Amino acid sequence: MARPARARIDLDAIRHNARLAQTLAPDSQLMAIVKGNAYGHGAVPVARALADQVDGFGVACIEEARELRDAGIHNRLLLLEGFFTADELDEIDRLRLDVTVHSDYQCHAIEQANLSEPIAVWLKVNTGMNRLGFAPEDIPGLIQRLDRSRLVSERILITHLAQADNPGASTTKDQLARLEKLMDQCSNLPLSIANSPGVLGWPATHANWIRPGMMLFGANPIADTQPGLKAAMTLESAVIAERRIEPGDTLGYGDHYRANRPMRIGVVALGYADGFPRHAPNGLPVQIDGHDSVLVGRVSMDMLTVDLTDLPDARVGSRVEFWGSNVPIETIALECGTIPYELVSQITARVTRTYSY
Template sequence: MARPIVATIHSDALRHNLSVVRQAAGRSHIWSVVKANAYGHGLARIWQSLSDTDGFALLNLEEAILLREQGWKKPILLLEGFFAPEELEILDRYRLTTSVHSNWQIQALAQARLSAPLDIYLKVNSGMNRLGFQPEQVHNAWQKLRNLDNVGEMTLMSHFARAEEAQGIVEPLRRIELAAKDISSPRSLANSAATLWHPQTHHDWVRPGIILYGASPSGKWQDIASTGLRPAMTLESEIIGIQNLYPGEGVGYGHRYRASDEQRIGVVACGYADGYPRHAPTGTPVYVDGARTTTVGAISMDMLVIDLTPCPEVHIGTRVELWGDNVRIDDVAAASGTVGYELMCALAPRVPVVVAD
């Protein structure tokens, strides 16, 4: 018999979440961000569920090629652009849109032999200080690109470091306006948080990521509770063992948890080798037999332990939801000191995945 852990990808939730984004974005076009293998959901498994999008945004050429070879005809944006000049031949062959964030990329475009111009997203550093040109450098970079025969339509893009905050876009927008002075072009600025909460940033293209998969860009599920967004991934397993503890007895490696009274506990076939956070502390929520309960003790490689006090009828074989509709991935992440993004992306290859309509 196969180990009982399974991740379910909900196609209907992906379609629904895209429709929520469409409503929030108004007239703006949508780049659906599917980087990191669609945030751990599996690009090959899910892209057709998001096929009503206007374009896909990602990082890896391999994933862009996969989309083209599986039949996607509409735009694909490389969010970090190309990493070496020789990759421009691939961008040309598969007709990919590329971000440009460095002078060496401009030089590479000038020297490339292409069959047709490539569309360009010129990246502005709005204060996040990762990739992009400083505002005072943007006009010069824009003119250099505009003068190249290898460059087609140009769009200004940027990214927000604090868009989940009410005032988090004020200074970035000031920097973007400074950079865009005397430049008339389409713009793509809004990430998930800005798409939901800052409509003044929407412009021509929005770039939602985490909200397509039903988690919150703030890391707090309550912040998106009114949006109707639904989790696109459920991680479940089963109780494979039951123990009865006496007062003072410990659980798991290091006995990080000790029972204060008699206590019934269940062993679940899920551990950090499956992608569950090893640093999840006692008290991390799980859902079993219609009740919300918590983990106790350290997370092992292949198992974790839960308190069965709230669910006395549980038996070996009872299903356990690690995250999904009843336990939001944001809540598991918050308890573990991380974000839902990491848990999605960390789903281990050994976990079987099924796709549900």
């Protein structure tokens, strides 16, 4: 029998979440972000499930784009980080990719390129994220420069929101104000602003293209709201052994947990080599055969331990859900001091992914 650690992916939930994004931004085209192996969900099966529903896919790098093209994905593909060296432009040309341009070296490389056809360029505008992109005042000159090269088929402006998941912060309004001044000069160009929290919480950011990522997989990036998303990944495994411990006994590495009552412990086949966070705290909620329980003891490489004491029917083979439709991933992320994006993205290849359609 195979190791029971599983990530069950509900592709219909992903399609539902994409429809929700389209409903929220009906006048926008949808670029589904599937970088990082679709946030750990599997880029190829996710792209195949959405291919007839979205206008394009966003990936981080040419390796991710190549994987989708090799799998028969013909939708528009955008390299969100652009290219890193000029020699990538040959494959960008061959694969017919859109490119983000955020630095002068990329502009220069396009000007010098020998392309079979002009390419679509998404000019990155730094409106306050201060990570990638050109200052807004430099954009008009860059547009003229790229136009002179005659190697650009389409120009789209793109920026990234730094704090859209916090509706109380002024950051998003400040970014939009900086962008508004630029659009007075570039009103004829398509614009892309909204990430997942932008789609959900900031209608003013929807513009011509939305770029939902994590919301497609069912995690809500804005606390204390109920947007109607469906969880796409259920992370689960099974109890592979039982043990009884007495008051004062310790459990696992480093005496991380000490029992204060007689306990029945379940050993579960999941650990940090599977991508489950080693720093997950005692008391982290789990479900065992549909009943609430908690993690106890330190997460090790291949195993962790859960409390079976108050679950008399739990035994070897009992199913343990760590997040999914019954255990919200937002709760687990908060307890672990991280975000859902990290939790799903770090699930390793050792965890078998299964897909329902």
